[in-house]
Amino acid sequence: DIVVTQSPDSLAVSLGERATINCKSSRSVLYSSNNNNYLAWYQQKPRQPPKLLIYWASTRESGVPDRFSGSGSGTDFTLTISSLQAEDVAVYYCHQYYTTPYSFGQGTKLEIK
Amino acid sequence: EVQLVESGGGLVQPGGSLRLSCAASGFTFSSYWIHWVRQAPGKGLVWVSRINGDGTFTDYADSVKGRFTISRDNTQNTLYLQMNSLRAEDTAVYYCARAYGSGSSALKFWGQGALVTVSS
Numbered sequence: 661d662i663v664v665t666q667s668p669d670s671l672a673v674s675l676g677e678r679a680t681i682n683c684k685s686s687r688s689v690l691y692s693s694n695n696n697n698y699l700a701w702y703q704q705k706p707r708q709p710p711k712l713l714i715y716w717a718s719t720r721e722s723g724v725p726d727r728f729s730g731s732g733s734g735t736d737f738t739l740t741i742s743s744l745q746a747e748d749v750a751v752y753y754c755h756q757y758y759t760t761p762y763s764f765g766q767g768t769k770l771e772i773k
Numbered sequence: 774e775v776q777l778v779e780s781g782g783g784l785v786q787p788g789g790s791l792r793l794s795c796a797a798s799g800f801t802f803s804s805y806w807i808h809w810v811r812q813a814p815g816k817g818l819v820w821v822s823r824i825n826g827d828g829t830f831t832d833y834a835d836s837v838k839g840r841f842t843i844s845r846d847n848t849q850n851t852l853y854l855q856m857n858s859l860r861a862e863d864t865a866v867y868y869c870a871r872a873y874g875s876g877s878s879a880l881k882f883w884g885q886g887a888l889v890t891v892s893s
Contacts, residue, residue, distance in 0.1 A: 698877055715878070755880070757879055
């Protein structure tokens, strides 16, 4: 099974500053035949279901503000929020869908400093 | 507009059974893989199961294999999760989620979730 680990577990960033969340998978989620990384990022606010932000590691979902970006390949990935807004306070999860059992990171709680 | 609406959650005793439903609308239901993902109170997301568009392929997490059964009725645009031999550790909000596309893909649409509480 692929284990996905996020860092840090929590993060406090000032409004307008950059927030960076890391995600590491225990083995590569890059599928060589199509050169896609099977890695997604979700945002979850209290009492709401998760919301897809990024898929294929770096493709922003329609309607997601461009301050959100994803990068990385193979086993190491990053979600970056370029300029933190108050509405970005949430828990963020990375998710590998390379193989079942699908797995999620433990979550990173993002707060305002 | 894509909608996924879970129902059937509730309180059940350890060892008991419950069936969750997920009513889908706004897309061609039979064309998409659908998943169940759960979240214990205050905890993270855990993948539970998935089923392909015509219901011929299913997949489960080890923690539920042999106890849970995923199925779908494409004439009713409804997904099911039959949960047997429930344990306290199955207590969670259960979400149904539609894959982005075919095969392995991210989970684009999510329902609001159904709370299952296993307790005596």
